[in-house]
Amino acid sequence: MSVVLVINSGSSSLKYSLVDVEREAELAGGLIERIGQQSGTVSHTVRVVARPGETVPAMLDVRHSDERPIADHGEAFDVMLQQFAAHGPDLAGHPPVAVGHRVVHGGARFFEPTPITPLVEINIDELSVLAPLHNPANLAGIRAAKAAFADVPHVAVFDTAFHQTLPPAAYTYAIDAEVARNHRIRRYGFHGTSHKYVSEAAAAFVGRPLDGLRQIVFHLGNGASVTAVDGGRSVETSMGFTPLEGLVMGTRSGDIDAAVVFHLARRGGLGTDQLDALLNKRSGLLGLGGSNDMRDILARRDAGDETASLAYDVYIHRLRAYAGAYIAQLGGVDVISFTAGVGENAAAVRADALATLGFMGVRVDADRNAERGAGTRRISADDSSVEVLVVPTDEELEIARQTLSAI
The missing domain is CATH 3.30.420.40 (ATPase, nucleotide binding domain)
Incomplete structure (x- = not known):
């Protein structure tokens, strides 16, 4: 089974999705919001997906909602695990083989999905100067997830990575070259995972x-x-x-x-x-x-x-x-x-x-x-x-x- 848990961690939110890659199907997904505030919100949706040869009636997505205080991202992961245990699917029966993390900024250093090591975490943290609203939150999610899922590999997938193929003429701004170099000012591009997915799906569709x-x-x-x-x-x-x-x-x-x-x-x-x-x-x-x-x-x-x-x-x-x-x-x-x-x-x-x-x-x-x-x-x-x-x-x-x- 090729099940991956996908994590998108924001400054006060945690979005998650349990994906069966082989069947290209989301088994369940959820969103935990207002982390660190007086009252947080929890939404967990379980999807029923037909196996090959099966017929499944429509409208079988089941959504569960809740409100409770959630102190930090570590507690948010505990809440996520509680949602899987209470509403399914059972993670023991659908164990993730890895956890994939959306990371907004990889700078010019990361151009492909990268297994997360302590050095990679240091780099993500250091790149927070380029994405102060996003990378620190992404890193908080990574650390909480590694505590919750210590026995599986964790991988960072960078929004900027797809655009690492930009030619110098496209990514270079016409400002003083030394200033740009010292402050890493260039075009990086974002939404890379979406642009990659859509361009490949479009090619498959037109054959x-x-x-x-x-x-x-x-x-x-x-x-x-x-x-x-x-x-x-x-x-x-x-x-x-x-x-x-x-x-x-x-x-x-x-x-x-x-x-x-x-x-x-x-x-x-x-x-x-x-x-x-x-x-x-x-x-x-x-x-x-x-x-x-x-x-x-x-x-x-x-x-x-x-x-x-x-x-x-x-x-x-x-x-x-x-x-x-x-x-x-x-x-x-x-x-x-x-x-x-x-x-x-x-x-x-x-x-x-x-x-x-x-x-x-x-x-x-x-x-x-x-x-x-x-x-x-x-x-x-x-x-x-x-x-x-x-x-x-x-x-x-x-x-x-x-x-x-x-x-």
């Missing part, structure tokens, strides 16, 4: 070799990024030194003239922390349209709300700009895929993002695009020279696969 495809993958969620994938390798991506750069996102500004920061500091009196909060937490769709939820923006735009319409137009304008730039970098494109919450569910976003690419032979079929369904599906017209797909991402499965490959 063409991955190494012969030029792809653009739009990962559009509350955080959003786009990657140009040439022959299975990331060659350009929108997020940069941090996840702030690139597309308009739920609460992040994406691309902005750096001099705006200087102006707001000098003339607006904003300090470093205030500027950080402005661009990361109070910008994007929220800053422009009053909501970070694309569903709200679309509903208000359709009702004639001008602020929501502007927010949507800016969002689409940025998508088109990146699509055009990446087609130029790739010298054409064979497959364009949309994934994550907005990418998988907002038909209007998909249609409008590609509406100006008719000159490239990109044609979206309106009926296919409007249909909702599970699994990968084609939304391009039969006469489109570019395959346009919706590919539901599965970062937990990708992390589990990479974890097994590392051990």
Whole structure:
């Protein structure tokens, strides 16, 4: 049995998934939130998956919820184990052969899934200077998991690793080279596990070799990024030194003239922390349209709300700009895929993002695009020279696969 426990540890949360890699099925998953606060929340979902030859009726996912104080990540792991014991599946009957950990930042050091040793932990900690909101939380989860699962290997899967194939021209910023080198300033890219999973799933769906495809993958969620994938390798991506750069996102500004920061500091009196909060937490769709939820923006735009319409137009304008730039970098494109919450569910976003690419032979079929369904599906017209797909991402499965490959 190839069961892997996947852990995504945040500063005040713990997301987990028990994955049967051989069957590509999640057996159970859960989310523990508000760790360290007065009252935490616990959600555990058990999935019933058909074995080969079996027929299982739909709607068998069973969700269990609870509220209780959870002091730290160590206690969160105890709560997780209690959920498995109380609601299943029984970990004795489905023992994980390894634990895979999502780690946001691997810098330029980690370019593949890596078994976690004391030296790797030191490196993850040292790289916290590049991801102060994420790596310390990831490390807390690793240490708690190693205490709970001491007898199995633990593997770090880095968000940045897929983008280690970026050429120097793509990852280098045009600033003083010595300053950049001393402070490790370069484009790193993020959402790597999603972009890798989607690009490989898209190639399998269209039935063409991955190494012969030029792809653009739009990962559009509350955080959003786009990657140009040439022959299975990331060659350009929108997020940069941090996840702030690139597309308009739920609460992040994406691309902005750096001099705006200087102006707001000098003339607006904003300090470093205030500027950080402005661009990361109070910008994007929220800053422009009053909501970070694309569903709200679309509903208000359709009702004639001008602020929501502007927010949507800016969002689409940025998508088109990146699509055009990446087609130029790739010298054409064979497959364009949309994934994550907005990418998988907002038909209007998909249609409008590609509406100006008719000159490239990109044609979206309106009926296919409007249909909702599970699994990968084609939304391009039969006469489109570019395959346009919706590919539901599965970062937990990708992390589990990479974890097994590392051990």
